Amino acid sequence: MIAYAAGSTVVLITKNNGQFHFVNNSKNNITCITFSTNGKYLATGEFGNCPMVRVWEICKDGTFQGQQIAELKYHTLGVLCVKFTHDSTQLISVGIQHDKSVAVWDWRGQKKIAENRLTSQVNAMDISEDGNCFVTVGVRHVKFWMLNGKEKALSGRSAILAEQRNNTFLDICCAPGNRAFALTDTKLLIVNTFELTGEIPYSITLGPLNHLLIGFSNGHVRAINTETIEVQQLPGIPHYLHHDISTASGHETFYQEGINAVKSNERFPDVKALLYHQKSKTLTVLYSDRSIYQWLLTDSFGQSLLIGYRNHVGAILDLEMVPKNLPWLPAGTFMTSGVDATIRFWSLEKPNENVNSILTSNILSPELKKVLFLSPDEKLLSDHADNHSGMIFSDPLDSTTGARCLKLSPDGRHLAAGFRDGNLGVFDITTDKFEQLISVEAHDGEMLCIEYADPQKTDGHTMLASGGRDRLIHLYDAENGYQHLATVEDHSSSVNSIKFIPTSSGFEMFTCATDKLVVIRRVTNSSNGISLERINQFSSPSGLNYLTTAPDGSLIGACQDRQLRTYTINGKMNKQIKGTLCEEGTLTKLALDPSGTYAATVCSDRYVYVIDISTGECAA
Structure with missing residues (x-):
């Protein structure tokens, strides 16, 4: 089972690809998650006002629960990492940079056993193989903390780092034989000291057969033998950043695409976190474009892809449904647009042989069928950790990228997108090429709404209206190449919504804005062009x-x-x-x-x- 955080929600994916979720009791973002050893419980840490460490019961008598059973209050600013001890009786939590605190909990009794203060920013934590201590690493910081459950003051001892004392340590992994392995941002694996050539390492975990698995930038994972320090490159790499998911129809084509992408120096997402499940020999990898892959590892470190999940990078700005079966898209298909400058086509339904669709299944994601890339900028397709804490990602909500609003035409042939830079784009979604028909510089500021007039409800014309932050409303002729018909300036602030209501003579256009005004205009088509008569307004x-x-x-x-x-x-x-x-x-x-x-x-x-x-x- 995989658990990941999405805002204040925890999403659980089971081994048969089922999904469950539960919502945090507060509005705080969840920053870290850990399972108990027996898999029955899950603990979360959060970031925000009055952050809590919470423990949830996942299953009871074989049924999904998602019930919160403990709420632990101590940290004042945020929790960076939480971890159950090996016997699951205690829980360890470490605060974010400015919180500067570490605590050990008897979570069933909801009381703090021990605590101490930190002087440095911590990036990661792990518990020793014998369970007697845990290790925290961070900025000029590697410290071992004793777990005896008796002392109120948690006792810690700093590692002797010698010439490595000024390094920033990114991740830590405890291995058998009372050994700990740490990664630094200067491309070092600290055993005694071993230099990792090539890409920057981000994450480390204990793998099979006395090997460490280390995730690097550009999608690479390498295995290092803890006895001989021999390095082996794992062959499996994810998709490149501008990869069209609809082409990954089979494993052979996907692997060949990856080989071709390496040859042409395409950029791959960085490995942000990885976990290895010993019993099922499954390697789960989270990449910087918020995709999750699961690989099956062989004893010789061969990889076969089990399943993948591809998500938006950053906030989703709008969602549009396909309301009925079309000759090219089935009902229930929906489109989303995000600040990563992509439009994505999804379907949660099982493929129906009797329903036509230009969207095909792929081996990477059960739900995501197609990705339209609206910008060549690769930086938009990767998450960047903020400066305050290595594991808390900041959404680029203030960016000027991405489609702010989406609208499907009444006949389902066109998808109109209003962009944050004020441009209007229209895509033909009847073929698998998803060709962009027009691109118009429509508004001086962010476009906030678009709306089609449905001619089936009158004998009128198909029109498209757009409203923006520049207070203007534009109308376009959707039947004649989206020629510009008229501009309306009725409002003194941002236009937030437009609606067409059919009448006996054509349409009435209702527009509303943050100026508290709703303006009604009668829209009629004639041989002389379009007429926009202002007939009413109300506040x-x-x-x-x-x-x-x-x-x-x-x-x-x-x-x-x-x-x-x-x-x-x-x-x-x-x-x-x-x-x-x-x-x-x-x-x-x-x-x-x-x-x-x-x-x-x-x-x-x-x-x-x-x-x-x-x-x-x-x-x-």
Whole structure:
């Protein structure tokens, strides 16, 4: 079983590729995870306000639990690493750089047994093979701590580092025979001292047959014999950074692509962490592009790929669903865009032979089917640890890259993307080439919303509207190469949402912005071109972040004061209900179920709320 952290959620992947998850009780990011030796419990450390060490029960009587059973409070700023002792009776936690604390816990009794202060930034920790001590390593720091369970003050002894005393130690691995092996950022493996030539080492773990496994930059893993210090390169490498996952139809093609990529000096993601499971001979590797691979190792260190998972690097900005079966994409396919300047196509459904799809299965990821790369910049496709702590990654939320909003055309042929630099792109998704049809410099600032007018609901034209941070709204003719039709300047602040509502004569276009104003214009096509007549406007008590239509024809807005407000199309407010359970933050997005009974709201407090619109009660 693999566990990894995604924000304040722990995701568990079982050996048969099933998934479970549980959510942290606080809004803090989870920074570290460890399993107990018997695999029944899992401990997490977190970063943020009042960080806790939490212990969860995973399974009970063979069924998934995900229940928190212990909450340990001591660290004040954040927890960098946690580890169960070999008998799982105690838990060790180390604080982040400015927290400067280490503690040993009786986690069942929820009490601290021992503690001490740290003077240096710590990057990693491991427990000795006999379980009598543990080792912390960091900036000019290697220290051995005695685990006897009796002393209130945790006793520690610094290693004698001699000429290596000014090094930064990145990772530590304890091996049989009371030996510890450490990696430095100057490419050294500290045994006595052994220089690692080539790439920078990042992670170390105990492998098979008295070997250490070390993960390096550019995707390499090497095995080092702890007796002879003989180095052996493992043959398996991951995908290169701009690799199209849809081409990995079989192992032979994937391995050949890797060989060709090495020859052409393509860049591969760095190995950020690795773990070896002795019983199943499985090597699990986390790479800097947030992908996870599992390899089966043979006794001669041959590798065969078991499964992989490919994820966005950084924040996901928007998601768009395919609502019905199309001749090229099945229903349930969805597209996501992220700050890594990619658009990714996913499907959680099992392949159906009776449904056509241009998306094919691959050997690397069960769900991810296709990746569109929107930028040649390789830096966007790799995670970079921040300067404060080696293991806490910072999302480039303030970047200007990536598609901020996605919209599928009414006929399902085109996918429109509004970019953070203000450009508009439209892709043909009816063929496996996913050709970009147009690229338009539309807005001076970030594009915040795009919307198609559906001609099937009237006898009108297919139009595309875009709104941005520059307060402008542009309209394009989707049936004639997305020619520019008109520009509207109705708002005094960022345009957050656009909706087309069909009428007998064409469409009415509703636009809302953070200036609290909803403006209604009648859109009609004629032989002389497009007409945009302003027919009404109304004001909301708070800025609107999103606007959608209910099945009964009314409008529902997600507001910055966390309220859901329902309006008639003439602007009269019918109802106001609370869209969250929190007292802070703002609603950012809203979706209705097909019957219009429930609203799913996304709040900046990181929760999704399901609200009963008629009563205002939170259903989930």
